[in-house]
Amino acid sequence: MLDVAGLRKVYEGQGHRVEAIADLTFRVGTGEFACLVGPSGCGKTTLLRCLAGLLAPTAGMVRVDGVPVAGPPPELAVVFQEYGRSLFPWLRVRENVELPLRAKGLPKARRQSIVDDALAAVGLADAGRAYPWQLSGGMQQRVAIARAVGYHPRVLLMDEPFAAVDAQTRADLEDLIRDVWRRLSVTLLFVTHDIDEAVYLGQRVIVLSAAPSTVDADLAVDLPDERDQLSTRADPRFTDLRTQVWSRIKRTTALEASP
Amino acid sequence: MIVRRTVALLGLPAVLVAAWWVASAGSTDFYRPPLARILAAFRDTWFGRRLLDDVAPSLARLAVGYTVALCAGIALGVAIGASPRLRALTEPVLEFLRAIPPPVLVPVVILVAGIGDLMKVLVIVSGCLWPVLLNTVEGVRAIDPTLADTARVYHIGGTLRLRRLVLRAASPQIVTGARQALSIGIILMVISEMFAASSGLGFTVVQFQRSFAIPEMWSGVLLLGLLGVLLSLGFRAVEARVLGWYHGLRAVARGSR
Numbered sequence: 001m002l003d004v005a006g007l008r009k010v011y012e013g014q015g016h017r018v019e020a021i022a023d024l025t026f027r028v029g030t031g032e033f034a035c036l037v038g039p040s041g042c043g044k045t046t047l048l049r050c051l052a053g054l055l056a057p058t059a060g061m062v063r064v065d066g067v068p069v070a071g072p073p074p075e076l077a078v079v080f081q082e083y084g085r086s087l088f089p090w091l092r093v094r095e096n097v098e099l100p101l102r103a104k105g106l107p108k109a110r111r112q113s114i115v116d117d118a119l120a121a122v123g124l125a126d127a128g129r130a131y132p133w134q135l136s137g138g139m140q141q142r143v144a145i146a147r148a149v150g151y152h153p154r155v156l157l158m159d160e161p162f163a164a165v166d167a168q169t170r171a172d173l174e175d176l177i178r179d180v181w182r183r184l185s186v187t188l189l190f191v192t193h194d195i196d197e198a199v200y201l202g203q204r205v206i207v208l209s210a211a212p213s214t215v216d217a218d219l220a221v222d223l224p225d226e227r228d229q230l231s232t233r234a235d236p237r238f239t240d241l242r243t244q245v246w247s248r249i250k251r252t253t254a255l256e257a258s259p
Numbered sequence: 260m261i262v263r264r265t266v267a268l269l270g271l272p273a274v275l276v277a278a279w280w281v282a283s284a285g286s287t288d289f290y291r292p293p294l295a296r297i298l299a300a301f302r303d304t305w306f307g308r309r310l311l312d313d314v315a316p317s318l319a320r321l322a323v324g325y326t327v328a329l330c331a332g333i334a335l336g337v338a339i340g341a342s343p344r345l346r347a348l349t350e351p352v353l354e355f356l357r358a359i360p361p362p363v364l365v366p367v368v369i370l371v372a373g374i375g376d377l378m379k380v381l382v383i384v385s386g387c388l389w390p391v392l393l394n395t396v397e398g399v400r401a402i403d404p405t406l407a408d409t410a411r412v413y414h415i416g417g418t419l420r421l422r423r424l425v426l427r428a429a430s431p432q433i434v435t436g437a438r439q440a441l442s443i444g445i446i447l448m449v450i451s452e453m454f455a456a457s458s459g460l461g462f463t464v465v466q467f468q469r470s471f472a473i474p475e476m477w478s479g480v481l482l483l484g485l486l487g488v489l490l491s492l493g494f495r496a497v498e499a500r501v502l503g504w505y506h507g508l509r510a511v512a513r514g515s516r
Contacts, residue, residue: 049408052408052412053411054408054411054412071411072411072412072414074414076412077412077413078408078409078412080405080408080409082405085403085405085406086405086406086408086409088406088423088424088427089504089505089508090427090428090430090504090505091423099413099415099419099423100413100414100415102415102419103413103414103415103416103419104414131504131507131508133504133507133508133511133512134507134511147413151413
C-alpha cells in the first residue's frame, strides 16, 4: 500500500548541505499498523513530509497504492504533531472536521452525519460548537484525529501526535488510535520517538538510524491483537521487544557519536 | 461592570467638556466664543438642510473611497502576499508609493480626474489603499506553514482555501490595516473638500472660517470629531465579530503562560 524505494533527501542551503535521509526502502502493507522510531533528529518529520507529498525527495520514489506520489495523494490523511497549529482556530470543532468534506464536494446532510460519527468516535460528541483553543491539548488532538477519520483515508500518517500531551491523556489516545485503526481498517504509519509507544501500538516497528537515516531494523511485534495499557506493558514479550528496539537505537547513536 | 465601563468611556470627555464650558463661559474673544454659543450653532447649523447637502455627500464619498480601497487592497495584498516573486518585484514600488503623503496628490488628481466627486473619491482611495494592502501582504505571508500543509493534505484549494484559510488567517492584519485606513480616510475626506469643492464638511468648515462665522466653524470641527468617534465605535463592533476567535485565542495563550 505504501511503498518507499531508495528515498533520499538532501537539503541544499547556501554553502552548506544537510543530508537528512540517506537511503530508505520499506513498505507498509494494506491495513497494517507500522510504527517508525529513531533517535531525535533522524529525519522522521522529513520522511513523513516526503510520504505525504508535501516535500519532493532528492532521489527515490514513494508510491501509494502503486501510484507515484508527486503531491498529496488522495485518500491519505496526516495528523500533525502540532495540533494547536493544524486546526483552524477561526473554525469551530465541527467546521474543522467538516472542511475536508466540503473540499470533497459532499452534500450537506452527508457531511453532517460523517462529522457526527467522527466526533463520536473520538469521544467529542458534545464539543462540536467549541473552538479548538477552548479545549485541552489532548482534546485538540482528538479533533485532529476526528478530522482524519471523517476524511476516510486509506492511508493515515501520524507525526509524533502525542508528544505534547501528558502521560494519562497519552495512554487514552493510544488506545483510541488502536480502536480507530481497527474500525477504519486503514493503513497506518505512526512516527514517534517513544520506543514503548511504538511497541505498544504497532504490528511492526521500523527503526531508523541517526541522520542521514537508513532503515536500521524492522521488527515484527508479535503481541496479541487485544492490547491493554496494564497487561500488555507487563507482558515479558513487550519488555523483550522494547529492549531490542532500545539497544538498536543506542547502537546507532553510539556509532554516530564515536567518529 | 457596565457602570464602570460607561464611566471609563465617558468620564474624561465629560470632564473636558465641563472644563471647556466653564473656561469659555464669559469669553468675549471673537475667535473663542463660549461653548454654549458653539453648541447652539451646532444645533442650528447641522440639524437641517446641511445634513443632506454637506454631511451626506462627505460620508458617501468616504464610504465609496474606503470600500474601494478595502477591496482593492485585500485583493492585491492576497496576490502579492501569496507570490514571493511578485512580492520581490513590487515591494520597492509599494514602499515608494506609500511614502507619498496623499494630500500632495490632490493637485495631481485634479488634473487627471477634474474637481468632481471622482477626484475626492480617488484621493481617499490613494490614501486608504496602502495600509490595507501592506498589512494584507504581511498577513498572507505569515500564514502558519502547518495550516498550509493541512490544507494541502486535505485538498482544500481554490475559493475554499481563499475563504477559509488565507483571508481568515490574514484577518488580524487586514483589520489593523483597515483601522489605520479609516482614520486616514476621514482626514482625506476633509482635505479633498478643501480644494475646489462646493459641498461637504471640509468645504463648509473652510467656508465658515472665511466668512468669520466662528461658532459655526467650531461646530464643524466638533461634528468631525464626533463622526470619527462614531465610525471607530462601528469599526470596533465589526472587529469584535470578525476577530472574536483571535481575541479568544490570544486570551487563552496569555492565560497558559
